[in-house]
Amino acid sequence: MTETLFAARSPDALPESWTRREILQQPATLRATQAVLEAGRDGIEAFLGPLLAKPDLRIMLCGAGTSAFIGECLAPWLTASLGRPVEAVATTDIVSAPRLYLDAKRPTLMVSFGRSGNSPESIAAVELADMCGGAVHHLLITCNADGALSRRASDTSHVVILPEETHDRAFAMTSSFSAMMLAALSIFTGIDAMHDRVEAIADTVAAVIAQSEDMVAGLAARGFERVVYLGSGLFQGLARESALKLLELTDGAVPTMFDSSLGFRHGPKTIVTAGTLIMVFVSNDPLTRLYDLDMIEELRTDAHRGTVIAVTTQPSGGTELLVSSSANFADVDLLFPFIVPAQLFGLHYALNLGRTPDQPNATGTVNRVVQGVRIHTPNP
The missing domain is CATH 3.40.50.10490 (Glucose-6-phosphate isomerase like protein; domain 1)
Incomplete structure (x- = not known):
């Protein structure tokens, strides 16, 4: 690598x-x-x-x-x-x-x-x-x-x-x-x-901010060539948002993708190289969690794997960002603390690339509020 x-x-x-x-x-x-x-x-x-x-x-x-x-x-x-x-x-x-x-x-x-x-x-x-x-x-x-x-x-x-x-x-x-x-x-x-x-969610978000920034800054410093976000159920939407954050903040410099834990095996897994970071959002639902952990185990034992990080409320047996005090949270409440590491990772990767996070796209081809859209009136 x-x-x-x-x-x-x-x-x-x-x-x-x-x-x-x-x-x-x-x-x-x-x-x-x-x-x-x-x-x-x-x-x-x-x-x-x-x-x-x-x-x-x-x-x-x-x-x-x-x-x-x-x-x-x-x-x-x-x-x-x-x-x-x-x-x-x-x-x-x-x-x-x-x-x-x-x-x-x-x-x-x-x-x-x-x-x-x-x-x-x-x-x-x-x-x-x-x-x-x-x-x-x-x-x-x-x-x-x-x-x-x-x-x-x-x-x-x-x-x-x-x-x-x-x-x-x-x-x-x-x-x-x-x-x-x-x-x-x-x-x-x-x-x-x-x-x-909301009080419990906000407290957990604050704790994740405090505990995760040094870790994700270290990950960003490794300069991964590709980054994949995986999540099941609600967390597939969160994985998509995480992929977009990195793409936006690095101005497209880092190829990203998202998928579900089970869906990833069906072709998309071919994206993984030794230079790939894979961040998995692990469900608190007992059944769903088993599938997430199976995917993590498979990736960690793959000879061609990249670096695998589990964002989880319970130990996963490897490198992880443990979201403490939320083991009993419903997955919908975990959406809020789980997005934080992805946001911070995108920020630190952008800074390492010399991007200006508030306006990473210097050419103006994309904008804070989208421009250039022509709205066409449909026929009756």
């Missing part, structure tokens, strides 16, 4: 950046998000109550990029806990093929996530849903009080504006991702019921 060795930087010696600040602020922004929800609980419940009483209500979790991956993380869990189908549908899919995703015959709740609330596809998806007719309602969760989504309050919509500090100034979404994900989880779980859970 040819390994590029960078010097791991002490956290105290890191240059100031919004990216790092927004990663580190997540314990506070999670608590602040829950406080906003508790203050607005009556309005949220008055809006959602009649909708959730409809047995045939279709719930869609929508967004673009990282905002879409919130839905991928939450949809399986909410489907099981609510006892009704909850779909994750990217706004980029809705806009490009609305007839495949919008159904005027069914009452629909479209939950839209938007950091800025100004992404062209997010706005267009809401408009297309309204144009298709039928009983469509919108729950709009955004971090920007001045964004286009925040101004769409009506009889068929309800806007939840999260604390200003969640409106990340950096290019890559970090605290906005966790805050919007918590908002949806809390709203559909029961805002009051989430109060103590």
